[in-house]
Amino acid sequence: MLLTVCYAYLTFTAASRAARRKMKILNLVRQYALTSGLSFKSGKPEYLCHLTQEISASVFWEETPASQKYTEVVLWREDDNRMTIIEPKPKVDLDEWTSFIGSARPLTPTTRVRSGQVLLLLEATLPDREDDGKGDTCEELLLSQSVSLTRLSEPLAWRSGDPYGLLVSTDVEGLGALGLAFMDSKLKLDDGMEAVQMISVDTSGSSQDLLLLYARKLKSPGQNNSGDNDKDFGGSTFRLELPKLRRGSTEVEGQVLGGETPKVRSVQDSGQAEDGSVQGTEDTMSGEFDEQDSPEMLTKLQAKPPNILVYTGSKDTQTERSKFDQVKEVLEQCLGPDHYIIYRLKHDQVLSHPWADNTSLLVAVTQEELEDSVNQKLESFVEDGGRLLSFCSHFNMGLDVQPLPFLSAELGVHSMVYRPLQGSATELKVYVTGLCYTPRLRAHQGSTAFKVVGSMKSGNQPVILHAYAGYKGGRAILSQVHLEMSPTEDEVKGAEMFTQLKKSNPQRYQVLQDILTTLGMTCSRGTQTTLTPSHLLVVEDALQDAVVQAISSHLDERNVLRGNKVSLLFVDDSEVTPATPEELPVLIGGAAESFNCQVYQDNLKTRTLGQVVLYTEVIPTTMTVLDRLSSCVPEDTGLIAIAHRQTSGQGRGGNVWLSPLGCAMFTLHVRIPLQSELGHRLPFIQHIMSLAVVESVRTLPSYQDLDLRLKWPNDIYYGDSMKLGGVIVNSSIMGNNCCAFIGCGFNVSNSNPTICINDLVKQHNKLHDTDLPEFTTEELIARAVTTMEDLVQEFQDNGSDNFLQRYYSRWLHSEQKVHLSSEAGPQATILGLDDSGFLSVVKDGGEIVSVQPDGNTFDMLRNLITIKT
Template sequence: MEDRLWLDNGLVPEKIVSVLLRESTLKAFAGRSVLIRGAQAETRSLELQEPPEDRSLFQSPCRASEEGTGAAIGSASGQDRGCPPADAAAADAGLDGRRRMGAGEQHAEGCHLHLSSCHECLELESSTILSVKFASMENIPDLPDDYEGGRGESGGRSVPGQGRRFNQKPPNVLVYTGGCQERFKHVHALLAECINTDSYVLYPLRPQQVLSEPWLDSTLLLVLAEEEPLTAQHHERFLAYLERGGKLLGLCSSFCAAGLSLAPGPDRRNGVCQLVFTRADCTEVELSALASGHVFVRGDSPAEMWGELRGGSGGMAVVRMTHGDNGGEAVLCQVHLEAAPDSHDVTSPQDFDELKASNALRYEVLSEILSCLGLSCERSHVPPPSPIYVLSSSEECRRCFLEWLQTQVGQGGVLRASRISLKVLPGVESPGALPGGTLALVTQPPQRLPPQFSLETYSLHLRTRTLGRCVLFAETTPSTMDLLEGLMLQLPQEVGLIAIAARQTEGRGRAGNAWLSPLGCAMFTVHMRVPVSSRLGQSIPFLQHLAALAVVEAVRTLPGYEEIDLTVKWPNDIYYGSLMKLGGVLVNSTLMGATFHLLIGCGFNVSNSNPTICINDLVERQNRQRGSALEPLDTSLLIARSVSLLEDLIASFQDGGPQAVLPLYYKRWVHSGTQVRLQSEDGPQVEVVGLDDNGFLQVRSAELGVVSVHPDGNSFDMLRNLVVTKQR
């Protein structure tokens, strides 16, 4: 709290204490406006910041006087985090470091929070100011002194939950890895995915800097990610950082304080263990993680246990402790939350699968810990939509589309659709400000495309007669489905239009679900026509199965990539084995006369490993297991191959019906012989046998025989092996 208050003469308060203003005194001075000016006082009355991380500042003044003003701020009582307080007094003591009182709350009538530097408090209560010192303006060398991202809003009020401080110190997060640059890169990448990188900057803290450079007053969070024992000097330096009110995250570090110590744990080092973590709301989450081989021993420490190992003798694996009188706080872990499932310490396929299944929970736990230490883990600002470019390797195809486009543009060069409007621009100049819901459609290709898409690679691997020949590409767009919805009904038949995006901000999944669309994900929507009288026109639900199969085949028919464990899951998902989803398909259909107009939307993870898994994770895994040297795959290549194979599969279906494609589909799907229950956990148990002629799932039971299950009414819960009603 102290370092969040800034006086215009360069002073900061070193200690803030709670003061009881008696009711009689308050009445006597009601309405009085105290102004501190000139020689009467050297400080101004400051607007209070949002509540600090130190709960003891908000304790009853009577209790504070009993315990002494020098009590450690926010000190734990020794009770574990998962155990709620037994009585009101315990609740008031703030056993859980993450449950704070809101600004302006009072414990009792007449008990107000005041500052020790407040003139009214000095005049009325003779409160003691321990000291006021000149704030050190030194910053760690090589760190930017002019960083403004951590400043609060006007008036210096800190933003709740964002860990911002209103001072001239940059909000640095320093990572100590004992000088290992490779480990720093891994931890840096992980933290950058968890915290708001628009608000914080990440730097390495090298061993030679620990003792020699003034980083203590310039650091918002210190991350210790080094397993080797710390030197006594380094340990003392890190303790000094906590004593100054610093926040510390230990990731399998030997650092301990406040009576904590380390002991050998029940799990071998770098073996997979089960961590039970207690959230702030006292619910528990269990996940798999790599063990450090050690656990914490509490001794006489008042540390709170936030996580313990499951099974065997267990042990404390995640603890929170406080240190010093200035709000120093640390969360220490003895499981490798920083270790990804594909790290070099993971050697067995079983360990990889188990860790990957818990990967999203690993991010959840780490994000909650970082939030508790005062950092903002909110997603960064969503970038605005970028211009949409008309691209094609065939100038004839591009010219055909542009000629049609000229006939559709209305007043002001705007083409209006149901969800969006397109402002058609002839050149690559900046479109300027556009009304909400209007996107710029640029008819000339840019001099240089973003690195997320290569027209050359796409054109090289596209082998279609119609599909995907004309490209609308946007670096950032709300939804590729929205781009084509307003165009598809009037498009010339020879224009095979596809919309491709590097990032979607409003991606849509089946049944209205949101679809996360980060960089590294292949995202596209392709338009096609199907006559109602054709074989596929009589079995339109099959189209989603063909699209999912095309993505799987796009990878598994590449030389050397045949054993990549990519599968299809009914009705519209792309999976890694039977473990986790990495892609999906959405088909929207509109019937016009005797023709279906279909938009096939598809998204699958190519190089975005987190928070689940991607295709290149599987490629790297095969390289490590088999000693191969397969290259990572590219989104442009896989989109082109997927569209090409989709056109081939559709042609096969139109020629030979379902039987022309089902053998390949069954080869790639995950459901053969799967036992499930229909409708609910108490429903009849049945066996999945295949797809019917309409593309619906078929199941068999002794009582019901063979029946079809419609994909718009049920979906698989892969964890419980159930067929459940889709929640709408």
Template sequence: MVICVTKGLSNLFPIYTKHLKLPRFIHSSRASLFTTGNMMNAKPPNVLIYSNVESIQQELVSFLRTVLAVNEYTVYPVTKHQVKARTWPESTNLFLVHGAVESDLAEEFLDFFLHGGKLMSVCSNLQSFVLSCKEWKADNLPQNALQRDAATSGKKFVTTLRDTQGATREAQFDELFWEKTNNSPSVVSLTDLKTGGKAVFSEIAFADSPNSSNLTSNTKSNLDFFRDLLKSQFGIKINLAIPPNVPAYANGYFLGNSRRKLHFLSQTVNPVKSGDLSLMFCKDLTDCLEPSSTMQPVLVHETPEDFDTVEYYNHLKSSHIGQLVIYLPVATSAMTIISHAELCHGFVIIPRQQTSGVGRSKNQWLSPKGCAMFSLQMHVPLNSPFGQRLPLIQHLVAVAVVRGIRGIANCDKLDIRLKWPNDIYANRVVKIGGLIINSRFDSDQAVVNIGCGLNVNNSSPTGCIDDLIREFNAKNNTNYPCLRIEQTLALIFNEIERLYDAIQCGEVDMQHLYDLYYENWLHQDIPVTMKDAKGSEMSGIVTGIDEYGYLLVKTDNIAQPFTVHPDGNSFDMMKGLIIPKYF
């Protein structure tokens, strides 16, 4: 029987803040970080997977990406180093652990659970650091050898744990499933009664045999079992269809006035090649080939039914940016398309949905309906103010996104701000948007491609601007309307061009952009912790950004601020990380 939580856990867990291996923004506890009143759910969408066997880890990633609800979660494999770096706790919805873990990793996982996190342990020795169980050996038995039954009369009791500060914590213990063959519990759970953290320990393997790495070939019964565990124990949203339904590719639409479109087509070889994809401009449906991941027909003289072109162009006041648009009901990745295509300055691709959205460092980019997404190509002369400071363009676009939203009637009252280097946050804690940027050089100019996703109408996976408006209406007895994506995009493009042209033409200097950026960002004078190449930790204060957009941090021991740049590892889309620039 499961008898007790191991005593002396205060020795197992070092002090929480001493786990830092990479610098990170100092923040409050997990429980308070995601408290936003009635506004949004605000749960982060990241699901992380650790296994000491790489092949099994990859199969688990594939398994979860199949069973988790589409456009609700991002699934990442993590390494031992990344676990110990502690860059992930505040940005993780669920952590799944498989196989053998060492004591230092066990400390990190259990600390996450005790601070309100969701933890699932599958055929791992992780439970041995918490639970004492003579019969439960976690033998990684094949599922078809287990006769599992729901433990309707299983043991339930409150037991004692100690958190990283050595404080006593109470947790509810529950036997969920019982294994008849070995006459022992096969799935148990612990719930921290203070933080609500949930840990589930399962002896049941995902594979049909102990040595199998083909985890997605389980029987329907076994697949349903784990889907039910994720849903019932953690509240994870699950795909109703396995494999998940993928939206069908459809014809795109070339938007703009006739003169602009004809001029572009006269200068363009049709089809436009973008990597493996061909953009085929068609006069009518008779010219169109079947849409696919490699063929994208684009109708030149038609307009879409689900994008109001009249509203869009009524609000668009720019001369170039956003005037020519390819609208795609379904795209693989608009950013991938525009990054490999030769277009013109200001050309925009607007997808309604994406099947393979990509963020920084090839991270997953969730693309649900209701998210305003665009990919913009800008041609920047190298001898111009922005040509000499290309990294500042991402800050220009970020500022323009926030100012474009606040330019909508009554939206100036919403708390929407910038998190360095490329995220949009609501109420200071909820990520509702982000940017990705890349560039290449072509003779005397840089071709800069910017991708942006902004949650406008979609409350999932984290929250959206409409949620902010509804919350404001409820608190102030107002009746402000929700946003239209067409108007929102047009006002953002207006603001991008206004700021870009003003600086490029010398109407204002670059300091104007810095002033606007500081008015709208989250980080002025906040404390950070850095670690240099020798392992020494330093504390400092954020003072601003430098001439190339990198973060400036002032320490007491050094007269001049340090320059730091964005973290380049697999957690680019996660909570506020910085790494010192020593090269």
């Protein structure tokens, strides 16, 4: 009995000591990994009595100036292994290094390490040992407990020699797991190599592309091939030339999970394995190559396939399929384009298919109780180094959940605070499940450590956890709030709930992208967009000849119409040249793939405005392309420039106007006689255009209840909370006319990350059980231009009274109390628009003041009119 008690005590003491040691090392890694040269070393130290010592640079480090020495400070020491920090942080010159084939991020002087990522240099050698046949059992046992470098990092570059150099990318937690494995002699490298040191570093220079190196070699057949680049290294030969050259590709081969998986052309030989695993296909270039000389490390350090699996539960009904589509859509909007393939992991595949080794991320999104076997499979996946994201599922890594105490029987929208591992906290509205993790959450449970990253604002109950599992760097994000749910989903009931979630939609995507990045995914960073030529489209065929003839008389010898900022180069199909910000090729007529001219024509009911369209797929801005063209065409010709996408859209006061796909974006040219009702009140032009956009929707039968409103001076709003669009006007005087170029942009069909008009249509259909069709950009642009012409004509015929009556019925500010200039400034009450089109307010003392739109803006949240900055 006494022996049993002693054994239990010793076991408990050893486990406690191991847990304290692990946390101490992990905390040191988190403290120093991103700022210093954090090093793990093996071998007898050169000094034993001092914790701080000057050291010489490694063979891979850049030398420091003579006045500055590398200093090493010991943080932790165990037998011959130690953990240190080295200052200054070592830097590696990559000019003599070689990139791994297929590396997602070539290393150049301009390469930026992703936030939270660490560049880790490993120095490795082959162990000095003789194969005497002894110790096989111990070696197999050690191998079964080993931690693989390739599971926790991305290989970037290598350099042959003794020691062999390897540069990888990992994150702070991955470095912690690798460091623990190093200290415990459990770190596994390929080819039987052993790491003698690993250290976090910075880099300079550029690593070399192996394919390009060999391509250059082919161009110099007379060059000596037996230089210093060959190194006989324990039976493995590493060369800077690639003896058998193969090109990369991305095709699809083999069946995995009942669907298609990407076929990867790599340095492997052609052919498909019998087990259906992904194999490569070889494409050789001309020349004599020796296949046996290819670097073995290039084929063995492979990253996981870019597969993301979504598990929706044990059923296979339309509900589960719709849930998969919902999650797939939100993931595709957050992740980098063309980076991942998203599959549904069906219930019968969880235990029967070998999916774990081919999965970069598993997403669990089911609220049904999980079978024990399924739960154990998911836990094993994470503990073996996998990454998992749980959206309100019962996969909780052994934790208990409990009801949120403040929640009524009706689930709904509540405020939460998300605190990322790096960066500032974000507050947002979320749809909750009604559950939270136990507030008495322990920092550790078994081999898993937890960190609260999301909690309810009112009671601080934990609802999003970051779990670190096992030695192998496994991670899981567990969420009890519906981050995957769009505000337009059926579960969202009522206009108030919809509005709250829509307001927080940008923050929801920000949180989702941070979570996915934390789990090692590559999220969207935007791509360079290529400018495209324009099409000159004339709605009425009878008008085309007159327009073309008028333009032709102003062209130079190159058929260029010179403009102030943008010149138009008129070409035919065979002469199209690349578009630039300064010169835009224009084709007369032709089909524009992304613009439905027929829909535009069917909805345009004008006499003049918008009859001649300059349509461009991608353009910096439509505001600069009509100035010269407007002076060439007949006065009764209405020009409009329309864009599918703008790269440098212009807002009021020089601000940038975001121009995502799905927005109506155009510049309308309007001539206003100076001696007219509107000519005497030109500031009204922007108000007329803003009202025209709102009326283009709300005057349609059955659409009158869509809550589109006007915010002074130039914004189009949903209710009083979310901006949908805006108007900007540039004008000049030409003779007896004012030439106004009215820039307008409003969101028709792009739901994310904010709101669009079609969201309001969907919400109306859901609340009122209707089936109203959604809008297209062509339809609403044409209707807005038509309404603009009608409103201008009404203003010219009847003055401002009728217009103001319609305008006030849509705007947000009647008798609103505001402060002028600052929150401590004088209080006033909004009266409306004065005779000139300026905002009229009356101060508390009775003084009436007019506020011009140029240079001022209205802060809805603070009821404040301030100078626009």
